Every structure is written in C-alpha cells, then in structure tokens.
Amino acid sequence: xSLVELHAIHKSFGELEVLKGIDLxxxxxxxxxxxxxxxxxxxxxxxxxxxxxxxxxxxIMVAGKKVGDRDTDVLTLRLNVGMVFQQFNLFPHYTALxxxxxxxxxxxxxxxAEAKEVAEEMLAKVGLADKMMHYPDQLSGGQQQRVAxxxxxxxxxxxxxxxxxxxxxxxxxxxxVLAVVRQLAEEGMTLVMVTHEMRFAREVCDKxxxxxxxxxxxxxxxxxxxxxxxxxELASFVGGLA
Amino acid sequence: xxxxxxxGAIVPHWELLLDGVVLxxxxxxxxxxxxxxxxxxxxxxxxxRAPVISQIVGIYVELIRNTPFLVQLFFIFFGLPALGxxxxxxxxxxxxxxxxxxxxxxxxxxxxxxxxPKGQIEAAQSLAMNRVQIFRYVIIRPALKKIWPALSSQxxxxxxxxxxxxxxxxxxxxxxxxYIQAVNFRAFEVYFVATALYLAMSVLLRWVLKIFGNFxxxxxxxx
Ligand SMILES: Nc1ncnc2c1ncn2[C@@H]1O[C@H](COP(=O)(O)OP(=O)(O)OP(=O)(O)O)[C@@H](O)[C@H]1O
Ligand SMILES: [Mg+2]
Numbered sequence: 001x002s003l004v005e006l007h008a009i010h011k012s013f014g015e016l017e018v019l020k021g022i023d024l025x026x027x028x029x030x031x032x033x034x035x036x037x038x039x040x041x042x043x044x045x046x047x048x049x050x051x052x053x054x055x056x057x058x059x060i061m062v063a064g065k066k067v068g069d070r071d072t073d074v075l076t077l078r079l080n081v082g083m084v085f086q087q088f089n090l091f092p093h094y095t096a097l098x099x100x101x102x103x104x105x106x107x108x109x110x111x112x113a114e115a116k117e118v119a120e121e122m123l124a125k126v127g128l129a130d131k132m133m134h135y136p137d138q139l140s141g142g143q144q145q146r147v148a149x150x151x152x153x154x155x156x157x158x159x160x161x162x163x164x165x166x167x168x169x170x171x172x173x174x175x176x177v178l179a180v181v182r183q184l185a186e187e188g189m190t191l192v193m194v195t196h197e198m199r200f201a202r203e204v205c206d207k208x209x210x211x212x213x214x215x216x217x218x219x220x221x222x223x224x225x226x227x228x229x230x231x232x233e234l235a236s237f238v239g240g241l242a
Numbered sequence: 243x244x245x246x247x248x249x250g251a252i253v254p255h256w257e258l259l260l261d262g263v264v265l266x267x268x269x270x271x272x273x274x275x276x277x278x279x280x281x282x283x284x285x286x287x288x289x290x291r292a293p294v295i296s297q298i299v300g301i302y303v304e305l306i307r308n309t310p311f312l313v314q315l316f317f318i319f320f321g322l323p324a325l326g327x328x329x330x331x332x333x334x335x336x337x338x339x340x341x342x343x344x345x346x347x348x349x350x351x352x353x354x355x356x357x358x359p360k361g362q363i364e365a366a367q368s369l370a371m372n373r374v375q376i377f378r379y380v381i382i383r384p385a386l387k388k389i390w391p392a393l394s395s396q397x398x399x400x401x402x403x404x405x406x407x408x409x410x411x412x413x414x415x416x417x418x419x420x421y422i423q424a425v426n427f428r429a430f431e432v433y434f435v436a437t438a439l440y441l442a443m444s445v446l447l448r449w450v451l452k453i454f455g456n457f458x459x460x461x462x463x464x465x
Binding site for chain 1: 359361362364365366367368369370371372375379380383384387459461
C-alpha cells in the first residue's frame with residue numbers, strides 16, 4: 001500500500017473542470033516533482049492532497065485511511081501531510097521559534113519545553129539556529145521560507161507538499177531553500193513538489209509527473225521523461241524550457 | 243453683557259458631578275469590555291461561513307447601525323418590561339451600550355479579520371489546527387492590531403454617547419449636569435464644566451486605549 005493514493009480525482013471550480021481524473025500513488029520516501037504549464041492544475045492537485053480543496057469525485061487514501069470530508073478526517077489527514085507555500089505564510093506576530101512551536105503545542109498538546117526542543121532542532125536543521133528570536137519581517141525571503149519548512153517539519157508529517165517554494169524568492173536566495181529541500185530528500189522524506197526548477201527536479205526527484213489541462217500526461221524517472229517525451233504536450237513543454 | 247459668570251455656584255454640587263463621572267466611567271468600562279467581546283464573537287460569526295448564524299448577526303448589526311442609540315435605549319428600558327424584562331436605569335444603560343458597541347465593533351473587527359492574508363489561514367489549516375485554534379492563535383491578534391485605532395475611536399464615541407442615558411435617569415455625568423443646572427440655573431457654567439470633564443475623559447480614554455494596545459500588540463516572546 002502506498003503512503004498516498006489518489007484515485008480518479010475530479011475537481012471543478014464552477015464550470016471549469018481543473019482536475020479531470022487524476023490517479024497518483026506516492027510511495028514512502030519518494031520524491032516527486034509535479035511540472036506543467038501555468039493553469040494546468042498543479043497547485044489544485046497538491047491542495048486536494050491535504051484537504052485545502054475539496055474534491056468533486058474520486059478517493060484519497062493517506063496512510064491506509066480513506067479521507068472523507070468530515071472535519072475530523074481532514075484534521076487527521078493534515079497531521080500526516082505538511083505543506084509549504086510559495087508565499088511562506090509565516091504568522092507575523094510570532095517569532096521564528098514561536099511559528100514553529102505553535103502547532104505542536106496547540107494541536108499535538110506538546111509541553112512548551114518539548115515543543116521548544118523540537119522547534120530548535122528543526123530551525124537548526126534549516127540553518128537558522130541564530131535567527132530563532134526574529135520576527136518574519138526581520139528575515140529575508142529565503143530565511144522565511146526555511147522557517148516555513150521547519151514549521152511544517154515540526155509536526156513530523158509523513159509527506160511534505162511544496163508548492164513552488166522558490167518562486168517568490170530573489171534569484172540569489174533560491175539556492176539556500178533548494179539546499180534544504182535537497183537535504184530532506186536525501187534524508188528520506190517523502191516529498192511532492194510543484195516546481196519550475198527543472199535542473200533541480202532532474203537531480204533530486206525519483207519521479208516526474210507532467211500535468212497538462214487537468215490530466216497527468218506522463219510520469220516516470222526524470223531522465224526518461226525528459227529524454228523521450230511521449231506526448232506532444234510534454235515535448236513542447238520541454239522544448240519551451242530550452 | 244449682563245450675565246455674570248459664577249463658577250463658584252457649581253462647587254456645592256461637586257460630589258454629584260464626581261458621581262456622574264464615576265458612573266459614566268463604569269458604563270464605559272463595562273460597555274467596552276463586554277461590547278468588544280460581543281463584537282469579537284459577532285465578527286467571527288460573520289467571517290465564518292456558517293450561513294444562518296452569520297445572517298442573524300448581520301441583521302443585528304444592521305438593526306443597531308441604522309437606528310438611533312436613544313431609541314435603542316428607550317426600547318430596552320421602556321419597551322422590554324412589556325416582555326417581563328425589567329431593568330434598572332443602570333442595567334438598561336449598560337445593556338444598551340453593550341448592544342450598540344457590539345454591533346459597531348462586529349463590523350470593525352470583521353474588517354480586521356478579512357484583512358488577514360488567506361495564505362496564513364491556509365498555513366494554519368495545513369498545520370492541522372481547527373477553526374477555534376486558528377481564530378485564537380492566528381487571526382485575532384493581527385486582526386485587532388490592524389483595526390485598533392478604529393475600535394478605540396468607536397469606544398470613545400460610545401463613551402460620549404452614554405450621555406444619552408441621562409434620558410432614562412441613569413445618573414451619569416450629563417444627568418448630574420442637568421440636575422445641577424435645574425437647581426442653580428447656571429446652565430453655562432454647568433455645561434461648560436461638563437464639557438471639560440467629557441473632553442478630559444475622552445483624552446484619558448484614548449490614552450489608556452493606546453497604552454493597552456501597545457501592551458496587547460507589543461512584540462514580546464511568549465517562550
Ligand atoms: N479558487 C479558485 N477558483 C476558481 N478557479 C480557480 C481557483 N483556483 C484555481 N483556479 C483555476 O484552476 C486552474 C488551475 O489552477 P492551478 O492553480 O491549480 O494551476 P497551476 O498549475 O498551479 O498554475 P501555476 O503554475 O500558475 O501555479 C486555473 O485555470 C485557475 O484559474
Ligand atoms: Mg500553482
């Protein structure tokens with residue numbers, strides 16, 4: 001059984017069908033890159049995996065449990081599935097350390113000392129041991145994004161979703177965030193990331209998933225997929241990048 | 243000018259004025275604390291997508307914002323007894339202020355909540371927080387911070403509006419002033435002093451609210 005199984009997922013916004021029957025299995029420890037044109041449904045797909053978008057049809061199984069749309073189900077699902085966003089979304093009124101400690105304390109009911117220990121460990125892991133007392137507006141974009149990653153990791157999710165985590169960053173800050181993601185991948189974290197960093201995807205990912213117009217057109221090992229595009233959509237997407 | 247000013251004529255009544263100031267302060271403090279709490283709940287209900295409760299709160303807000311405070315006060319004091327709810331002057335005055343401020347602060351706080359970037363709420367959801375936790379830890383403090391100046395002004399408005407409660411003989415500052423000028427006929431002096439007292443209370447209240455806001459929103463580590 002895979003860690004996450006999506007079966008025949010359909011999602012519409014009003015008249016617009018954005019996901020048209022998605023099947024995807026995510027294995028423990030796998031690192032998956034979702035690529036595709038703007039508007040192809042990548043973010044929507046990612047967001048259905050942790051219940052930020054409800055689906056119109058299909059099934060989502062996480063860690064062997066079917067996810068219904070009852071609130072309790074969704075909260076349990078989210079304990080297993082962390083997410084990092086393009087815009088960091090740190091809580092502005094808390095320090096980096098408090099941002100990371102908050103959810104373990106209020107959701108997992110960890111003691112302050114326990115939450116602090118975990119938070120310090122996670123912030124050290126993303127290279128921010130010396131910025132723990134800084135507020136978000138006192139941090140660079142790259143640092144904020146690394147805090148956001150630490151915040152998600154502190155919940156010990158089984159899989160981490162990353163939606164274009166470097167797209168809002170100045171070019172010189174991209175690498176420090178990619179380095180953290182790469183390290184997570186090497187440590188065996190299960191990752192699903194939407195990315196436009198093709199070189200990074202090729203180097204780090206086990207599996208590439210190409211989406212176009214709400215469907216998965218091709219997927220497989222990055223080398224294969226890039227070298228022999230089977231569909232004209234992927235061929236033109238890859239061509240457009242060169 | 244024939245009129246001879248005589249502020250000394252007020253001196254014998256200073257205790258009445260002081261009592262009035264005290265009562266106005268009590269009305270304001272209770273009205274502000276309970277009214278803003280009510281407004282916070284109302285804003286949450288309005289911002290949440292629970293349709294029925296949100297609509298009920300919406301009707302309450304429109305009802306209060308589109309009717310005069312004096313009429314609301316009369317309704318509570320003279321109207322409610324018909325339903326068997328009989329309140330003292332003070333109780334009626336305080337309830338009217340709570341209900342009034344509750345409605346205005348619902349709208350003000352709601353604006354603050356709506357100004358919270360959606361991404362922060364989604365981040366909190368992704369961290370498995372439930373609605374109550376998100377409201378309490380992620381939304382309310384930044385929301386209040388954004389609208390604190392507007393909310394402070396509204397509280398001052400309600401404090402000044404409490405003068406209307408003299409109309410049901412709640413013995414606040416305006417009632418005291420009315421009473422004094424009815425016995426000594428020194429309308430100018432009495433209302434001059436009352437005006438000065440209201441002004442002083444407003445300035446003081448604004449200052450207190452500012453200090454309190456600084457305390458609430460100050461950056462201090464909770465760890
Ligand atoms: N909340 C929404 N309401 C209506 N339409 C939406 C909503 N969210 C997304 N869409 C539409 O769904 C389609 C897919 O959007 P999605 O954000 O998933 O694309 P994407 O592949 O992530 O694109 P990008 O690379 O630009 O981020 C787009 O046409 C978008 O306009
Ligand atoms: Mg997207």
